[in-house]
Amino acid sequence: MDAPMTSATSTPSQRALAFFQTHRWALMLGRSAVIAACFLAWELASGALASPFFLSSPGAVLALLWNWTVSGLLWRHVGATLLAAGTGYLLGAACGVLAGMVLGLMPRVNAVVAPFISALYALPKIALAPLFVILFGAGLLPKVLIVAITVFFLLLYSTLDGVKDSDRDLKETAEIFGATPSEIVTKILIPGSLPWIFSGLRIAVRYAFTAAILAELIAGNTGIGYLIQSSAGKFNTTGVFAGVLVLVAFSVLFTELLTRTENSALRWRV
Amino acid sequence: MRSNMSLFVWRGLLLAVLVAVWQLGGDRTATGWISSPGLVATRLADLASGELWGHVAVTLAEMILGLAIGVPAGVLAGLILGRMPLTALLLRPLIVALYSVPLVTLAPLLILWFGLDMAPKIFLVAGVSFFLLFFNTFAGVQAVDGDQQTTLLLMGASRSEMFLKLVAPASMAWIFAGLKVALPYALIAAVVGEMMAARSGMGSLLTDAAAQIDMTGLYAVLIVLMILGVAVASAASQVEAHVLRWRQAER
Incomplete structure (x- = not known):
C-alpha cells in the first residue's frame, strides 16, 4: 500500500x-x-x-435476463454448467493428484512418460470435444470429460512439482533415522506437497469453469455456453449479451470466493 | 550417457507398445470408432501432400496477427493504467470482471459481428492476449519497488526518466510471464473460433471430419493439432527461459 x-x-x-x-x-x-x-x-x-x-441494448438485455430468471430457464442452464464443471473437477482433480503422486514417487517411470504427457498436455483440450461427442453423444458426459482432462493435467503437474520440491534434507534425515519408504511417503512427501496441490486446486477452479463453458459452446445441449451459442445461432444478439452477463456474474463470484481463500497463500507464489 | 540411452530406448518401446495396442484394437473392432495407426498415418501423408498446409497456415496467421495486435496493446494499456492509480481504483470492478471472465467464450459474439473469415478469430486471439498482457503488465507496474521510486524521485528524476529507467524494466519479467501464458491461449482461441464457424483452419478441418464421422480424419487432425500445441508450448518455454535468465541476473 x-x-x-x-x-x-x-x-x-x-x-x-x-x-x-x-x-x-x-x-x-x-x-x-x-x-x-x-x-x-x-x-x-x-x-x-x-x-x-x-x-442490442442494456434495456433489452436486462428484460431478457429477468424473463429467463422468472421462467426458470436461467437456473436450469446455470445448474447444468455447474454440474458439468463440478463433476469434471472432482474427477480430474482426484485422478490428477493420484497420477502426480505415483509419478512423483517413481522418477524413472516419470522420465520415460514425461514427453508423452507433455504432448497430450499441449493439445488444446477443447479439440477433443467433437471426438467425445461422436463416442458418447452430446450431453453431460463429453462436457465432464473435457473438464476432467483439463483439471487432470493441472493437478498432475502441481502434484509432481510438490513431490519434487518437498524438502530433500527432511527426507534424508528421515532415512537416516530409519524411516520406512511408506513412512517417508505418508509423513514427508504427501504433507510436503500439499501446498502445491492446494494451489493447483485453486487455479483449476477457473479452468474447470472455462472448460465447461467452452465444451458447451462447441458441443452442448444445455448450460450457459449453450445458451450463448444457441442465441448466436439465431442471430439473437440480446440473448448472447444476456448469456455473457450471466457468465460475467458467475466468473466474478468465483474469483471473489477464490481471492478470499487465496490471499494468504499467494504471498509465497511467483 | 548410458542412462540417457536407456531412457530413449524405454520411450521408444512405450511408443511402440501404444501404437501396437491401437493397431490391434483397430483391427479387432470392425466398427472403425478407434480407426488404426496405419490408416491415420496414410491419411496424414495424404493431407500433408495437399490441403493440410493451407489450413495450418490459416491457423498460424490468425494466431500471429492476433498476438501482434493484442500483445503490444495490452502492454501499453497496462503500463499506462499502472501509472494512473486513481483511474485504476475507480475502474477496478470492470478490471475484475474482465479478468474473471473466460474471454475465449466471447467467440460466438465475434463471429456474429465479423463473419466467418479470419477476422473474428484474429480479434479473439487479440482480445485474449490483450487482457493477459494487460493484467500482467498492470500487476508488474504495481509491484515496482516503492523505495526505488522514492529514491529516483528524490534524485530529481522526471516522469519519463522514472518510466524508462525503473517502471518499464522492472515490469519486463511480468510481461514475459504474460507472453508465456498468452501463446498457448492464442492457439486455443484460434482453434475454438474455427471450430464454431469457419471455412478454413485446423479447427474447421476438425469439425468437418467430425461432421462426416470420419474417425481416421479426426485422429489425423488431432495429431497435427498436438504437434502444433507442442511447437507453441516450446516457444512459450523459450520465453520462460528468457524470464528466468532475467531473474537470475537480478539477484
Missing part, C-alpha cells in the same frame, strides 16, 4: 486518490458511477453507432 503523499507535494489527483482510499462509501459511489456510465454509453451507442442488431 502506497501511503498518501504529504499534502505539501500533492496534486489534485493524489488528493482525490487519498480521499477515495480513506472513504469507502465514496469509492463505492465512484465505481457504481463508472459502471452506470458504461451501461449508459452502451444504451446510447446502440442505434446511434451501430444497429441494435449488433449491439
Whole structure:
C-alpha cells in the first residue's frame, strides 16, 4: 500500500486518490458511477453507432435476463454448467493428484512418460470435444470429460512439482533415522506437497469453469455456453449479451470466493 | 550417457507398445470408432501432400496477427493504467470482471459481428492476449519497488526518466510471464473460433471430419493439432527461459 503523499507535494489527483482510499462509501459511489456510465454509453451507442442488431441494448438485455430468471430457464442452464464443471473437477482433480503422486514417487517411470504427457498436455483440450461427442453423444458426459482432462493435467503437474520440491534434507534425515519408504511417503512427501496441490486446486477452479463453458459452446445441449451459442445461432444478439452477463456474474463470484481463500497463500507464489 | 540411452530406448518401446495396442484394437473392432495407426498415418501423408498446409497456415496467421495486435496493446494499456492509480481504483470492478471472465467464450459474439473469415478469430486471439498482457503488465507496474521510486524521485528524476529507467524494466519479467501464458491461449482461441464457424483452419478441418464421422480424419487432425500445441508450448518455454535468465541476473 502506497501511503498518501504529504499534502505539501500533492496534486489534485493524489488528493482525490487519498480521499477515495480513506472513504469507502465514496469509492463505492465512484465505481457504481463508472459502471452506470458504461451501461449508459452502451444504451446510447446502440442505434446511434451501430444497429441494435449488433449491439442490442442494456434495456433489452436486462428484460431478457429477468424473463429467463422468472421462467426458470436461467437456473436450469446455470445448474447444468455447474454440474458439468463440478463433476469434471472432482474427477480430474482426484485422478490428477493420484497420477502426480505415483509419478512423483517413481522418477524413472516419470522420465520415460514425461514427453508423452507433455504432448497430450499441449493439445488444446477443447479439440477433443467433437471426438467425445461422436463416442458418447452430446450431453453431460463429453462436457465432464473435457473438464476432467483439463483439471487432470493441472493437478498432475502441481502434484509432481510438490513431490519434487518437498524438502530433500527432511527426507534424508528421515532415512537416516530409519524411516520406512511408506513412512517417508505418508509423513514427508504427501504433507510436503500439499501446498502445491492446494494451489493447483485453486487455479483449476477457473479452468474447470472455462472448460465447461467452452465444451458447451462447441458441443452442448444445455448450460450457459449453450445458451450463448444457441442465441448466436439465431442471430439473437440480446440473448448472447444476456448469456455473457450471466457468465460475467458467475466468473466474478468465483474469483471473489477464490481471492478470499487465496490471499494468504499467494504471498509465497511467483 | 548410458542412462540417457536407456531412457530413449524405454520411450521408444512405450511408443511402440501404444501404437501396437491401437493397431490391434483397430483391427479387432470392425466398427472403425478407434480407426488404426496405419490408416491415420496414410491419411496424414495424404493431407500433408495437399490441403493440410493451407489450413495450418490459416491457423498460424490468425494466431500471429492476433498476438501482434493484442500483445503490444495490452502492454501499453497496462503500463499506462499502472501509472494512473486513481483511474485504476475507480475502474477496478470492470478490471475484475474482465479478468474473471473466460474471454475465449466471447467467440460466438465475434463471429456474429465479423463473419466467418479470419477476422473474428484474429480479434479473439487479440482480445485474449490483450487482457493477459494487460493484467500482467498492470500487476508488474504495481509491484515496482516503492523505495526505488522514492529514491529516483528524490534524485530529481522526471516522469519519463522514472518510466524508462525503473517502471518499464522492472515490469519486463511480468510481461514475459504474460507472453508465456498468452501463446498457448492464442492457439486455443484460434482453434475454438474455427471450430464454431469457419471455412478454413485446423479447427474447421476438425469439425468437418467430425461432421462426416470420419474417425481416421479426426485422429489425423488431432495429431497435427498436438504437434502444433507442442511447437507453441516450446516457444512459450523459450520465453520462460528468457524470464528466468532475467531473474537470475537480478539477484
